[in-house]
Amino acid sequence: MVTLTIDGREVRAEEGKVLLEVARDNRIDIPALCQHDSVAAYGACRLCMVEISRKGREKLVASCLYPAEEGLVVKTDSPRVIHVRRTVTELLLARCPDSEVLQDLARKLGIERPRFSLEEGNHKCILCALCTRACEQVVGASAISLANRGTARQMATPFHAFSEACIACGTCAEICPTRAIDINDVGDTRIIVMPNVTMEFKLKQCSVCGSYWAPERQLEHIIRQAGLPDNAFDKCPDCRD
């Protein structure tokens, strides 16, 4: 264990635990849009920046990546931190003016109108890579990725077309912090609307009640992974014994 100070409070933490986690353990709120416990940290959104002071030197670090150390002094709400947090929020909001999560954050930070010009169109993707990391690290499908560089950077399927690797599980939509991915089940079809592509998938019909209950591709994926018999999901959960 190590002892450090956050916002003037002395706290104990496991050595190596990242500052964001330590702060949350101590009910100190730091905004963080690209962090999720189920995937490796990535440091994309920069909203979680905090100021640290070590051996008399101060610097800004991403709290989702920086580990707790003995004697560290951390400030989560210093004027420098608030300035960076506001600027990052304004930049993200300029890219994604329709994102309610960002609008809420901006309100909390007292931002009435971002200084940067708003992009046109219905953008909600902040390029946090939570969806791509979850698709790779949790689902094991790697159906989507972040493509291109600079201003052309975007979350995309290969060639912006139907992704053969996608199993339509919806994990990407579930984990997306800005609701940039939409999922709808209509009749026998699951429709996934991503920022750059819309994909349709067949849903499996229950052999007993006839309801369409889960994407066929997702069930086939589970059958392969778990070595289950081909008919393992012929019945929906409600009609199983």
Ligand code: SF4
């Ligand atoms: S679609 Fe959502 S989860 Fe994926 S990169 Fe964009 S904001 Fe992040």
Ligand code: FES
């Ligand atoms: S949560 Fe740390 S950079 Fe996004």
